[in-house]
Amino acid sequence: MYPEARLTYLVEPQAAPVVEANPHLDDVIVAPLPGGLARWRADVALGLRLRRERFDIVVDFHGGPRSSWLTLATGAPVRVGYAVQGRGRHLVAGVSGSLTNVVGLPLERLSRLLAAIREVLSEGIRRNGASIDWVYRGGDFQNHFRVYGRAGAPCPNCGTPIERLVVGQRGTHICPMCQRSG
Numbered sequence: 549m550y551p552e553a554r555l556t557y558l559v560e561p562q563a564a565p566v567v568e569a570n571p572h573l574d575d576v577i578v579a580p581l582p583g584g585l586a587r588w589r590a591d592v593a594l595g596l597r598l599r600r601e602r603f604d605i606v607v608d609f610h611g612g613p614r615s616s617w618l619t620l621a622t623g624a625p626v627r628v629g630y631a632v633q634g635r636g637r638h639l640v641a642g643v644s645g646s647l648t649n650v651v652g653l654p655l656e657r658l659s660r661l662l663a664a665i666r667e668v669l670s671e672g673i674r675r676n677g678a679s680i681d682w683v684y685r686g687g688d689f690q691n692h693f694r695v696y697g698r699a700g701a702p703c704p705n706c707g708t709p710i711e712r713l714v715v716g717q718r719g720t721h722i723c724p725m726c727q728r729s730g
Contacts, residue, residue, distance in 0.1 A: 554574040554575065555573050555575075555666060556573070556574060556576070556577060556603070557570075557573050557575070557576050557577070558579055558618065559576060559578060559579065560578070560579050560581055561578055561579075561581060564576065564578045572663050572666065577594075577597075577598075579591075579594055579618075591614065591617070591618070594618065594621075595617070595618055595621030595622075598618060598621055598622045599621060599622055602623075603622050604624060604626065605624060605625075605626040605627075605673070606619050606622045606626070606627050607629065607669065608627070608628070608629030609629075611629055615629075616629065671692070672689045675687055675688050675689040675692065676688065676689070678690040678693075695721045695722065695723060696720075696721045697721065698710045699711065699712035699721060703723035703725065703726055705723065706723065706725050708723050708724060710722070710723055711723075
C-alpha cells in the first residue's frame, strides 16, 4: 500500500535481539539504559535524534512514562498509543487493548505480527483513522473492524464467538480460537 514507507522500531537493549533480524523493519534504534543522571541525558539525546528523523506517524506500543515522553519528543504529527491516564495528552489517538506476551514470540510469529500491524495501520491511515469517540471525527476505519466491538458475533475467520476481555482496565476483543496465547 505504501511502498515508500519505512518502519523504524525503538527498543531497549534487552529486547533488541528479538527484533534486530526482522526483515519487515527498515531500522532498529536501541535506546541506551544508563543509570542515574546519565539516563536523563541519554533520553534527551535520544529524543533529539528521534525528532531529527521527522517521522510522520509514531505508535507507542508500551505506554510507560519513558515511551510516552519519547513519543512526544519525536514531534510526529500523528502519535498513537494506549490511552493511559495522565500520559495520553500528547497522543493524537488513544488505543485501548493490550499487546501482552509479544516479546516471547518466536521470530517467525513476530514477523507475521509486525507485517499484520503494518497492514492494519496502513489501512487505518487510508481510511483516515477511526471515529469511535469524541477525540477525532472523520475517519471510517471503525466500520471495518473485524473483532473490536463485536462481542458475541462470529469471528470472520473461524466462526467462534468473539469475547470481550478487560486487560489493565481497558476493554479488548479477541477470538479465543484465532488469538490463542503461546
